[in-house]
Every structure is written in structure tokens, then in C-alpha cells.
Amino acid sequence: MHSLRVLTIATLSLATAALVGCGDDEPPKNENKSCSVQAQSGCETGLVCEEVEGAEPACFAPVAFKGVVVNALDDKPVQGARIVARDANDAAVSPVAISGADGSYTLNVPAKRNAEGKPLAAKLTLRADASGYQTFPVAPRVALPIDVDTATGSPPVVQNPSTDIALVPLPNASGLGSIAGTVVADTGVELAPAGALVVAGGSTGIVDFKGNFVVYNVPANASVDVKAYAAGLQITPKTVAVEAGKETGNVELRITSAATAKVTGSVQVVNGNGFDTTSVVLALKDTFITEAARGEVPKGLRVGGVTGAYEFSGVPDGDYVLLAAFENDGLVRDPDISIGGTAILDVTIANGMSVTKEGFKVTGSLETVSPGKDAIEEVTGTPTFVWADDSSEDMYEVRVFDAFGVLVWEDLAVPSVSGSDNVTVEYKGDALTPGMIYQFRATSMKDGVPISQTEDLRGVFIAR
Incomplete structure (x- = not known):
């Protein structure tokens, strides 16, 4: 089973x-x-x-x-x-x-x-x-x-x-505590907190429909900021102490008003290979893993069906990372940071003030063939990674991450292929942990510059 x-x-x-x-x-x-x-x-x-x-x-x-x-x-x-x-x-x-x-x-x-x-x-x-x-x-x-x-x-x-x-069990659960509490609305504020994302020490919890939450696996510290985010809600944070192996309880976060800030900008599709519609999300910076380029997205901070201009409304005060084409839509963020509009964008909302960001470029993705083309796959023995050839590249880079976004292996000099529709690379890193979730990502390179990648949520597999 x-x-x-x-x-x-x-x-x-x-x-x-x-x-x-x-x-x-x-x-x-x-x-x-x-x-x-x-x-x-x-x-x-x-x-x-x-x-x-x-x-x-x-x-x-x-x-x-x-x-x-x-x-x-x-x-x-x-x-x-x-x-x-x-x-x-x-x-x-x-x-x-x-x-x-x-x-x-x-x-x-x-x-x-x-x-x-x-x-x-x-x-x-x-x-x-x-x-x-x-x-x-x-x-x-x-x-x-x-x-x-x-x-x-x-x-x-x-x-x-x-x-x-x-x-997936944490590699080291020592020195961690938990925080439990509720999210309530100030008198006169009729806003429901259900689904709000609570963040403390980089860990998260979800507010249930009764307003209760628990955040597990919070690093012990005498001063931990507890924040909650959801589109349309301005929730006042609290600072609490967390002890290892113990629960800090009865933490009350209050919804003080509606969040009204907007984040606007535009997405430009460059060489989309027939794909022209994508989505944009605001991931919490406190949860963002830079190397794996992923983070948790609060309720309501996603805009779909984007072909050009986009607008987030009701964005709470906080620090975010703007990600385009994060979902499987045939597009990825353009990885060529030598040109404008390709860097991952930070967004800070303070005092309810709206923000407009510069244009953001996305491009057609490298097609993932296996493992994990359409869904997570089980892999036994030494995995082999296969993706569609990018005819304009002169080499590739391939990286493997575990479920925590930790880089476990990379090959940064995969030669280009000739006479084949696909690129095939055998994993040559340390033995994979049975039952662990992994993901491979491939990047096509031209003159030392990245030009495309496999998609953010494909290439996922389970080691056996």
C-alpha cells in the first residue's frame, strides 16, 4: 500500500x-x-x-x-x-x-x-x-x-x-515548537478568516472555518512573529516566544480592516511555442526557497488567464515574491537574466499602498518527458531524466531537488543532442532516499545564457 x-x-x-x-x-x-x-x-x-x-x-x-x-x-x-x-x-x-x-x-x-x-x-x-x-x-x-x-x-x-x-518527515525535528490560536475580527469588521495562511518562523498553518489555526515546526526563539495573510484581510501580527517541544497557545490575531492594496503589472510572452495564457501568484517571501524558486501562496493571491496586464486586489501588507507561469501551462519565467524583465520580482505592500511592477517576461517551456510528465511517478534504481530537445541551445544544465527544495545533484555541462527529439541524462548523485519526493529541472543554455526551462511543477518523482 x-x-x-x-x-x-x-x-x-x-x-x-x-x-x-x-x-x-x-x-x-x-x-x-x-x-x-x-x-x-x-x-x-x-x-x-x-x-x-x-x-x-x-x-x-x-x-x-x-x-x-x-x-x-x-x-x-x-x-x-x-x-x-x-x-x-x-x-x-x-x-x-x-x-x-x-x-x-x-x-x-x-x-x-x-x-x-x-x-x-x-x-x-x-x-x-x-x-x-x-x-x-x-x-x-x-x-x-x-x-x-x-x-x-x-x-x-x-x-x-x-x-x-x-x-514527508523533516530531516531534523529537534528544536521545534508549535503555535496555536485563533483569528478573530474587530468589532464592526465582518470578514471571514477561513483559509488564511498563518506564517511563523518560516512554517505555516491554515485557518479553519471556525477561525482556529496551529503552526507546527516553528524554530524555538524568544521572539517569533506570527502573521496571517488572505486576500481582502488586514490582520495584525503578534510576537510570541516559542519553546522546543512545546505549544505556545491562545495566540489571538485580529482582523482590523479590509485589505485594499493592489498590485498591478504586465506579462509579456516571448517565444511561447503556441502558448499565450498564464497565471501570476504572490508567494510569501517568508516561505520562499530561492534556489528552487517556489513558495507558499496565500488564499486569493493568484490571478489566472493572464495574457498581458494583471491586477491583484485586496493585497495585505507584507513581503511577497511575484511569480509568473508557476503552474503547468506550457510557459515558464524567462530564465535569461541578461535581458530586462526576467528577474524574480519582490513586492512589498506597506500601509495599504498599491504597487505597480515592471513588465515580466515568460517563454515557452522545455517539455518534460519523464519522469513526472503529467503526474508524480515512482522511480526504482537509478533514475534517467528525459526532456524535449531545444533546437536553439548549445548545452543544458540539469538539477535535482528533494521535497524541501534542497539541491541534491546537478550536472551543469550536459551536451546538446543531434538527431534526437529528446535529451536523456542519467542521475549520478548519491543514493536517493526511498519514499522521498524529488524533482528534476532542466535548463537549456546558449552562449552561457539560460534560454528556457522545464516547468515548475513537472518532473516530480518518488524514489524506490
Whole structure:
């Protein structure tokens, strides 16, 4: 089960099971009671208030995701992991489930119903955090959408390989503590914090739909800044002390106002190989790994469908890194830093003041062939990296990173190819750790200048 679980975290689609309501004919409702979806009140014990298409909310047996959380390296259960469901905008939409001693969890998720009481089509993703483990998902790993309407049984449950989660253990968890608290709004401020990203000491946590959060794996320090970010929210940070092996609790962060700053700019596609639409994100600088060029993106700080000008609205005060073409769209940030508009851009928002950035160039990517062309792959023995040839290059560079963004091997003098559509390079570094997630990235070079790269979220594989 180990390899199956790990692979399915980022690769397998959900089974298209037949839809069944939570009863033989129709899910149970409190016909004579009104209920509140927001307050989750008005339903009998064991039922939840859900929206109903074309009708008033009603009470139903909840849809649940069931799965297990395991250590990616040894398949042993992870106890005490916090699992929360998020919607397409990364807003938390569920309470938190805590994995048990056997790693199992049950998470009730919202499910709008049709007139017959069956769940309507909707997609949610999972986030999981645990002490001593890397958060899931963190790039280049991605969380696949889970289809709510595939729930079966009475009560309805989604349980398949996609609801299992494999967490990568930290290489050294000593000297780390945790921070727990809530995000609340000042009097007169009606803004919901669910899905806000909390950052402390470079580690992050997610605010659930009740406003609670836990940030694990925070380096012990007498003075740690705790900040929270989400589009539209201005949240006042706090400074707390963190002790190794202990939890700093009851930390209250307050939403003081709406965030109104804008970040504007433009993207220019150069030699896009037929691709002309991309996305732009604002990654938190506190989480940014420079060498791997990736970081965590708060809720709402992504703009898609960009062909030229872009605009972020409601950006909170903070320090960010602007990344274009970070997702798999056939484009990458132009790596040629010898020309203008190709450097990674820093963005600082202070006192709600808007910012306009200079133009940003992206270019067509090198096509990843294997491993990890379309999804994470399992690799046994010595991996071989294959990507499509760039006809204008005179050499290549290839690098391999582990799940933490640490460079584990590189070859900076891969010769150009002749008479082949693909470039093939064998890994020649130290033995890879079984169960660890890795990513290879290739860069084409011309006269000592990088001209293109493989995409940021492709080339991901699991060592066996």
C-alpha cells in the first residue's frame, strides 16, 4: 500500500463511483425545522445543515472524506495530523479532522444538495499539517481535487486512494515548537478568516472555518512573529516566544480592516511555442526557497488567464515574491537574466499602498518527458531524466531537488543532442532516499545564457 498511497496523493484520479444519498430513498431531513448553514444550527444530532439547489437549506447526514495519513518514507501511521478541506480558492470550508493512532481520519465536508438530497458536483482539496512533517501540499507536490458527488453509502463517504495522505518527515525535528490560536475580527469588521495562511518562523498553518489555526515546526526563539495573510484581510501580527517541544497557545490575531492594496503589472510572452495564457501568484517571501524558486501562496493571491496586464486586489501588507507561469501551462519565467524583465520580482505592500511592477517576461517551456510528465511517478534504481530537445541551445544544465527544495545533484555541462527529439541524462548523485519526493529541472543554455526551462511543477518523482 505504501507506493500506492504516495503516488495517489499527487497522481490518481478519483473513482467515478455511483452516487448514493445518505438514505435508501432520500437523505434524512428535519422537514419542520429551519436550519442555518453558517451557524450549523437547527439540525438534530448527527445531521448538518446544507444548501439545497432551488430551495431552503435542510438537514442531512454529512458527506465525509475518510482516509489515512502515513509517513512517506516507511508507511507508518501519523497520529495527530490536522486535515482540512479547501475549495478552489483555497478557502477552508470544513472543520479540522485529527488523525488517530492508526493514522485514520474522518472529515465532514460541505455538500450542496439537489432536490432529492443528493450531493451536487463540487471539488475540494485537502491540506494536512503535523509535527515533525512537511506540510501537504507544498510545491512541487499538488493536491488533486476530490469530487464530493462521488460519495457513496449511508451516510455518504468518499474513501479511495486520493483521500490518503503521505507526509514527508523533516530531516531534523529537534528544536521545534508549535503555535496555536485563533483569528478573530474587530468589532464592526465582518470578514471571514477561513483559509488564511498563518506564517511563523518560516512554517505555516491554515485557518479553519471556525477561525482556529496551529503552526507546527516553528524554530524555538524568544521572539517569533506570527502573521496571517488572505486576500481582502488586514490582520495584525503578534510576537510570541516559542519553546522546543512545546505549544505556545491562545495566540489571538485580529482582523482590523479590509485589505485594499493592489498590485498591478504586465506579462509579456516571448517565444511561447503556441502558448499565450498564464497565471501570476504572490508567494510569501517568508516561505520562499530561492534556489528552487517556489513558495507558499496565500488564499486569493493568484490571478489566472493572464495574457498581458494583471491586477491583484485586496493585497495585505507584507513581503511577497511575484511569480509568473508557476503552474503547468506550457510557459515558464524567462530564465535569461541578461535581458530586462526576467528577474524574480519582490513586492512589498506597506500601509495599504498599491504597487505597480515592471513588465515580466515568460517563454515557452522545455517539455518534460519523464519522469513526472503529467503526474508524480515512482522511480526504482537509478533514475534517467528525459526532456524535449531545444533546437536553439548549445548545452543544458540539469538539477535535482528533494521535497524541501534542497539541491541534491546537478550536472551543469550536459551536451546538446543531434538527431534526437529528446535529451536523456542519467542521475549520478548519491543514493536517493526511498519514499522521498524529488524533482528534476532542466535548463537549456546558449552562449552561457539560460534560454528556457522545464516547468515548475513537472518532473516530480518518488524514489524506490
